[in-house]
Amino acid sequence: MNKTVNQKAWFFVAPVLILVAFNAIVPLMTVVNYSVQETFGDNVFFWAGLRWFEEILRSPRFHDALGRQLFFTGTILAIEIPLGVIIALAMPRKGPWVSVCLVLMAMPLLIPWNVVGAMWNIFGLPELGLLGKTLNMIGFDYNYTRQPGDAWFTLILMDVWHWTSLVVLLAYAGLVSIPDAYYQAARIDGASSWAIFRYIQLPKMKRVLTIAVLLRFMDSFNIYTEPSVLTGGGPGNSTTLLSLDLVKIALGQFDLGPAAAMSLIYFLVILLFSWIFYTVMTRGEEQ
């Protein structure tokens, strides 16, 4: 096959190249720039090589934040995915209640993230919040601003409240796309409802659930606004997730070099996990 060379084609690709350059490549390269240099202000930079990367990778502070981050993401995935599927299965497929359910489910997704944080912050206050006060009244010693366990409990509850709906909506979309004939065929076979779930609904939901896990993984790994408003990383450092720690280093201590190195490591970790998960889930499916 002969390919004709057409220099004019560049003209058509140029807008998207410029756009990508400005919103992705330039900012990313700036970070790469900072991550290999040292500065003492006045826009004077010295070459630092891979020193910041070594420092971050060896620092216990980074290990702790990464550990907390993995714990947070693992926990919310383990709760939100099964819970989302259960709620989707319980939702009606036909009739007037469908739209009511869908609107109710979409509600938490419509609330701005910092408002979610502020809501739960007040909701959990032991003296005047509905949740905090109620828990204390029925005998629990609950105070998320003082006890790390309570802070984690509130943080995870907030995320489950905020994001399970997304999983519900995706799983529901997968469920309603299953033709009625599948259910009829299963009834004729005399299949139990567990068998219907295991052999029809779950396989048919596999694709949307893969997307759901990916989205929830990436979003929860990047989470910043809500915990920052709710606990600010405290008490102490107990709920300081990766993004919170990063902001402390970059803007609190103004250590631009280590912060840039940490951003890149952070980014590669997310990329790596997402890639592994996606490869495993879509293995054996040729298109």
Next chain:
Amino acid sequence: MALELKNVTKKVGADVHIHPTDLTFEPGSFNILLGTTLAGKTTLMQMMAGLEKPTSGEVWFDGHNVTGTAVQKRNVSMVYQQFINYPNMSVFDNIASPLRVARLPAAEIQARVGEMAELMRISAMLDRRPSELSGGQQQRTAMARALVKDSDLILLDEPLANLDFKLREEMRDELPRLFAERNCVVVYATTEPTEALLLGGQTAAMHEGRVVDLGPTAEIYRNPSGLESAKVFSEPPINLAKASVKSGWVLLDEGVSWKADKGLANGTYTIGIRPHHVSPVRQSSKSVVVEGKVKVAELTGSESIIHFHAHDHPWVSLSHGVHPFETGRFARFYADMSKCFYFDADGHLVDLAAAGKAA
């Protein structure tokens, strides 16, 4: 083990899906439900299976009233238009699934699945997943699953509709063979008159939730009981025209006339003449000329289907061979009116032989 529908109806809200219907299907019989989409074929089948409960009336099987019996207790199988298989099970497991639910010993399952796969010619694909098969193989798997258990009632709801032309022809040839040795009731729904004729058996022609004709398939084709039955059982659609009979002559609005058969009483009728009796070449001396403006000419190679308008009434001609026509031109067609049906004002077929004798 006959299946009987006794005065069965189905209403959903204010919509009547099935008007009161009585049907009896004998064991070992091959029964066709023929009708356009929304004629009620699927609804009727679902009530036979027990997937839907009739609004009124009863379903009897083998002398027992099974109206309220759940589908899994009725020993039925069903094949759908879509290829319904368990997506993450192998072909073997798919075919074996009804036998596993019935808790048969593993050796017997192995033997019966093997035998059924052999019959369906999918033995080589037993380890694959349905998504790795062609449409025809997927539908064979679904059929194997339906046939592997000894059902008393096998329902096939347009099973060939989603297959390509060649596969459809192959499967049509195979189907009667698959059911030949079984002593069960087979019900087969289709929208295609040609398919019904090829499969034979007995046909119930359906129109808007009613069974409008019932009998051996070829018989219904030759002698439809009425207008609706003739319309359902014709592809391309049957030509219909308003006719008046006066003093021994039949006159159409199209300006065509011919000598009326003996015994045809004076009055107005609807005549029906099948497209293959309207030809661009003169076939019989009794043919009358219908002139019209050609609208569409479909040449399939072995057949020509010409749509034309005679006095603004649509007509269709179906003839063998290639007969090219220019659209928009006037052309002459020869209608063999000795083959036409006369329907009275109520849409019933006028029995000319009986009428001739009476006169």
